[in-house]
Amino acid sequence: MNEDYIISDNSKQLIDDVVKKFPNNQSRSAIIESLLILQHENNGFITKKIMKALAIYLTVHEIDIYEVATFYTMINVHPVGKNTIAVCNNVSCMLRGSDEILSHIEKKLNIKVGQSTKDNCFYLKDEIECLAACNGGPMMQVNHKNYENLTIDKVDKILESIK
Amino acid sequence: MNPKLCTETYNHSHPASIETYLSLGGYDAWKNILQNKMPRSKIIEKIKDSGLRGKGGAGFLTGLKWSFIPLIEGQKYLVCNSDESEPGTCKDRDILRYNPHSIIEGMLIACYAIGASVGYNYLRGEFMDQQWKVFNEALKEAYKFKLIGNNIISSNINIDIYALIGAGAYIVGEETAMLESIEGKRGMPRIKPPFPAIKGLYGKPTIINNTETLASIPKIMLNEDGWYKNLGLNKSEGMKIFCMSGHINKPGNFEIPLGTPFADLLKSAGGISNNRKIKAVIPGGSSVPVVKGEDMMRINMDYESIASAGSMLGSGGVIVMDDSTCMVSVLHRISRFYYAESCGQCTPCREGTGWLYKILSNILSGKASLNDLEQLNRIAFQIEGHCICALGDAAAMPVRSFLKNFWSEFEYYVDKKESMVS
Numbered sequence: 167m168n169e170d171y172i173i174s175d176n177s178k179q180l181i182d183d184v185v186k187k188f189p190n191n192q193s194r195s196a197i198i199e200s201l202l203i204l205q206h207e208n209n210g211f212i213t214k215k216i217m218k219a220l221a222i223y224l225t226v227h228e229i230d231i232y233e234v235a236t237f238y239t240m241i242n243v244h245p246v247g248k249n250t251i252a253v254c255n256n257v258s259c260m261l262r263g264s265d266e267i268l269s270h271i272e273k274k275l276n277i278k279v280g281q282s283t284k285d286n287c288f289y290l291k292d293e294i295e296c297l298a299a300c301n302g303g304p305m306m307q308v309n310h311k312n313y314e315n316l317t318i319d320k321v322d323k324i325l326e327s328i329k
Numbered sequence: 330m331n332p333k334l335c336t337e338t339y340n341h342s343h344p345a346s347i348e349t350y351l352s353l354g355g356y357d358a359w360k361n362i363l364q365n366k367m368p369r370s371k372i373i374e375k376i377k378d379s380g381l382r383g384k385g386g387a388g389f390l391t392g393l394k395w396s397f398i399p400l401i402e403g404q405k406y407l408v409c410n411s412d413e414s415e416p417g418t419c420k421d422r423d424i425l426r427y428n429p430h431s432i433i434e435g436m437l438i439a440c441y442a443i444g445a446s447v448g449y450n451y452l453r454g455e456f457m458d459q460q461w462k463v464f465n466e467a468l469k470e471a472y473k474f475k476l477i478g479n480n481i482i483s484s485n486i487n488i489d490i491y492a493l494i495g496a497g498a499y500i501v502g503e504e505t506a507m508l509e510s511i512e513g514k515r516g517m518p519r520i521k522p523p524f525p526a527i528k529g530l531y532g533k534p535t536i537i538n539n540t541e542t543l544a545s546i547p548k549i550m551l552n553e554d555g556w557y558k559n560l561g562l563n564k565s566e567g568m569k570i571f572c573m574s575g576h577i578n579k580p581g582n583f584e585i586p587l588g589t590p591f592a593d594l595l596k597s598a599g600g601i602s603n604n605r606k607i608k609a610v611i612p613g614g615s616s617v618p619v620v621k622g623e624d625m626m627r628i629n630m631d632y633e634s635i636a637s638a639g640s641m642l643g644s645g646g647v648i649v650m651d652d653s654t655c656m657v658s659v660l661h662r663i664s665r666f667y668y669a670e671s672c673g674q675c676t677p678c679r680e681g682t683g684w685l686y687k688i689l690s691n692i693l694s695g696k697a698s699l700n701d702l703e704q705l706n707r708i709a710f711q712i713e714g715h716c717i718c719a720l721g722d723a724a725a726m727p728v729r730s731f732l733k734n735f736w737s738e739f740e741y742y743v744d745k746k747e748s749m750v751s
Contacts, residue, residue, distance in 0.1 A: 187449075187491040189404075192531060194513035198496050202454070230513065237515040237672075238496035240454045252455075256416040257615055257662055258574035258648055295499060295666050296416040296615075297455050300572055300646065301580035310458040 171215040173223055177207050181223065193224040197234045200224065201241050210250065210289070211242040239293045247282030247289035249328055252307040256296040259303035267304045270318050274325065287329060332560065334568055335420075335544040336584045338428045345463050347470040350430035356476055358550035359434050362441060363484040372442040372550070379549050379557040380566035384420075385410055385502070385539030386614065386644045388632055397526035398443040398534050406535040407440045407448040408511070409543050411460070412495055412502040414453055415614035416666060417646025420570040420582050421540035425452065425460035428544060429467035433490060435543030437477065438550060440488045443536050447489050450540075451507055454496040464492050499670035503718045504537040506672070517674045518718035541570055562588035565631035569645050573598040576605065576651040587631040594630055595649070605651035609734070613643020615663050616723030618730030622650075639730070655748040656735040660727060661689040667724030678721035681712040685728055692739070695746030702739055706732055 173181070181200045188195040200220055205212050217231040224231075235241045253271060255264040268279070271290060275283050280292035299305045302314030306321075313324055337353055338344040350356070362372065377392025398405060409432060413421040424432060436448040452461055468490060471477045479487045493511060495501050501510045505519035508530050529535020545568070549557045558566045565588030574580050578599025585594065591610070601607050607622030612630075618640040628634045635642045650659065668686040673679045688705055691697040709725035716722070732739060741749040 187493065189531065192512070195511055197513040198510065199494055202457070202494065202496060226513075233515050234496075234513065238454070238498050240495075240497035255662070256666060257611070257659055258417050258646075260659070260662055261575045261648070261650060261654065293497075293669060295669060296414055296418075298413045298419045298422045298453065300417050300419045300574035300648070301582065302419075303574060303580070307455065307458075310455065312459065 171213065171219040173204065173219050174207060177203050178223070181220075185224070194226045194230055196224060197226065197231055198238065201231070201235055201238075205241060209248070210246050211244060213243075245282075246291075247286045249287060249309055250289045250291050250307075251325075252291045252294045252297065254294060254297040254299065254303065254305050254307075256300075258296070258300035259305060262303045264304035264316075267306070267316050267318070267321060270321060271306075271325070274322070288325075331568070331585060332548070333584055334548045335424050335428060335431055335541055335570060336582070338431075339423070344427040345429050345467060347430055347467065347474060350428070354551065355430050355547070356434055356474075358547040359437050359476065360482060362438060362550070363482050363486060366484070369442050369444060372438065375554065376442070376546065376549065378554060380561075381542065381545060381549060381557060382567070382632070383539055384541040384545070384569060384645065386415065386616070388642060391538060391542055394526065394538070395439070395443055395536060397524065398536060399527065402444075404447075404531075404533045405443055405445040406530045406533055407436060407443060407445045408504075408507060408530065408535060408537040409436055409448065409450040409540055410502060410504065410507060410537055411450055411452040411456070411464075411540045412507060413540070414499045414502055415616060415644045415646055416663070417572060417574055417611060417614045417648040418644040419572045419574070420645060422456065422460055423582055424540055424544050425456065426463045429464045430471065431544040431547055432464070432540055433467060433471050433477070435546035436490055437481075437488055438546050439536065439538060439543060440490075441486065443534075445536070446487055447491070449491050449493050449511060449530075451493045451495060451501070451511060453501075454494055457494060461492065461494055468492060498672075499666075500672045500718075500720060503720065506718070507537060508535065515672070517672045518720075520717055560586050561631070562586045563629050563631070563634075564588065565629070565633070569630070569642070571630060571645045571647050573647050573649065575647075575649040576602050576654070577649050578602050585630070588629050588634070590629050591625050594647070595626075598649075601649070601651050603651070605653060607649065608652045608654055609650045609656065611640075611646075611648040611650075611727075612638075613641050614646035615648070615666065616719075616726060617641040617643045618726050619656075619734060620730075621734050653750055655750050656731055656738050657689070657692055657742045657748060660731040661686070661693055663727045664689050664724065667720065671720060671724070675716040675721065677712045677715040678724065681708050681721065682724045684708050685724060692742055697743050699740065699743055702732065702736075702743065 184196040221228040282289040305314040501516035506516040610625040668682040709728040712721040
């Protein structure tokens with residue numbers, strides 16, 4: 167259980183490409199994109215062991231990684247369901263019925279915002295604010311892909327196609 | 330027909346491809362600058378004279394901002410702010426996916442003008458599925474056509490442009506928070522001065538411009554002096570994309586001359602849906618004061634006119650509300666946003682946004698008194714102007730304007746414990 171996390175060769179290569187975007191000795195700049203890469207590799211969430219491995223790989227302090235991982239809402243620091251659903255419910259979407267969409271999904275999946283389904287298939291993400299698709303509201307992202315002008319019917323079809 | 334600066338490619342079958350962009354005169358402005366070895370100062374003067382203002386929200390003159398860059402040699406940076414996340418705003422997402430080359434060309438010209446050899450385009454994390462892929466593909470194309478990189482078109486000019494991705498934080502749209510984020514830190518705004526033009530990314534002189542601003546540059550450079558300025562109507566200068574959302578028939582992005590009457594814009598967006606009446610409009614993203622519908626119908630979409638109605642043009646995110654809208658619920662939602670997105674650095678904002686949200690939640694659940702309405706105003710007043718960045722102000726302004734314009738509705742809710750409209 168105490169084994170260190172090993173970053174895959176594929177992810178190492180991707181992280182190397184990120185580091186190249188920045189001046190020499192600024193590998194700290196690569197933390198955000200690297201965390202997104204490693205999160206993708208690790209079923210959608212980051213562990214402390216991953217943070218440690220990345221800190222060693224980028225030669226930065228572990229605390230630098232921890233700060234970033236806990237500040238940005240797209241980095242999950244707890245296990246989450248396989249497919250992430252993010253329903254925008256800021257003003258523009260709210261005016262067009264996003265609250266009904268969100269409560270329909272909660273009921274359908276039998277979870278609340280911030281929870282994952284028992285079968286671990288879906289994670290209904292919390293801290294979702296405006297997703298910059300205001301003229302397509304109500305809208306949601308499933309695994310970062312936009313679905314706009316939602317209706318209850320449309321939502322059912324999208325979720326069933328993923329199950 | 331209005332000319333199109335940022336949206337010209339949108340209706341083409343392959344809008345994002347370099348072939349489409351080139352066929353419409355794309356990169357001509359950039360090639361022209363390189364071939365004629367145009368002096369930097371001439372570009373800055375031209376942008377200054379055009380009256381182009383920053384389109385992310387603050388509306389600062391772009392050419393003037395560029396002129397703050399010190400003339401001394403040394404590393405400088407350009408940053409394009411594609412961290413679009415002001416509620417009601419969805420213009421940059423379309424430029425990024427339908428006209429990415431206008432952004433790249435604008436960034437190249439800006440880099441040249443300020444003497445930067447590196448430009449970063451910072452996209453919000455939630456754009457990773459579409460805009461991120463399209464923009465990176467466009468960058469590859471531009472490198473393939475040798476419009477970026479080393480010794481561009483044998484000019485001895487070297488400019489590299491990279492795309493960067495965020496991971497979910499509204500505050501990173503604030504320009505100094507963006508610099509912190511690019512440096513791999515939490516997105517917490519810096520104290521100004523020093524301004525980024527003097528001490529920015531990695532401590533070097535840096536200019537940060539919004540996506541729409543940079544995408545407007547190529548056409549301005551390509552046309553004669555005074556062209557852009559004269560596109561505006563009713564004494565206004567230039568163009569702007571307005572994002573129409575809310576209770577309207579045809580939500581969408583409209584690139585129109587500044588100074589266009591709001592009534593005309595509303596008509597373009599299909600008018601109010603379900604044959605209802607207009608009640609209120611947030612004209613520039615959720616951070617700006619709300620305006621009563623009848624006042625909105627009398628004004629034009631430009632900086633001065635919207636200011637005369639007590640609000641701001643902001644980012645151009647126009648949220649339209651009909652007479653079925655509960656203003657208490659809308660303000661509650663807006664307050665939740667600023668509470669969630671406050672970075673926590675300054676006490677008035679960190680604590681104040683929480684209290685605003687808490688009191689508004691109490692109103693909705695019937696647990697508030699009239700004294701709480703006064704308390705909302707007091708808290709807003711105590712946040713305003715007391716923080717490092719404008720997020721605190723952005724949380725306070727909606728509260729004050731909603732209470733001022735719709736006081737009776739808030740009073741009704743507190744008294745009757747239910748909404749006046751439902």
